Amino acid sequence: MSKAFDxxxxxxxxxxxxxxxxxxxxxxxxxxxxxxxxxxxxxxxWVWQRKHVTWFLDQHLSRCSESTQYYYLLTIRILVRRLKRQWAFHR
Structure with a gap:
């Protein structure tokens, strides 16, 4: 049994x-x-691809306000920095 991701x-x-x-x-x-x-x-x-994060921004947050989308974008930028990837998301 594996541990839950923290x-x-x-x-x-x-x-x-x-x-x-x-x-x-x-x-x-x-x-x-x-x-x-x-x-x-x-x-x-670790197993996410750029398309998964793009889906989250474009589809999952589509009904949220612009300010909510912006705050999630900031969090995504932190995740990308932690993953040491070169993904750029512009909103």
Missing amino acids: MEVFLSGVLTGSHATKQRHLRQAKAIQTAIAMRWQLETP
Whole structure:
């Protein structure tokens, strides 16, 4: 039996800012992880491709306000930095 992926440990090295900001990024990263896992059965960010994150931004957040989409984009940029990938998302 494998352990559940711990997003807090995964992002601990790249999260900066106030406690509230860190908690928001963690909450949003877990929501991104859950949505991608439900859609593609990919449990960890290590196996995500750019198309999975693009789907989340374009489809999953399509009914959310622009400000919500912006805050999720900030969280995605932190995830991408942690993964050491060169993905760029412009909104």
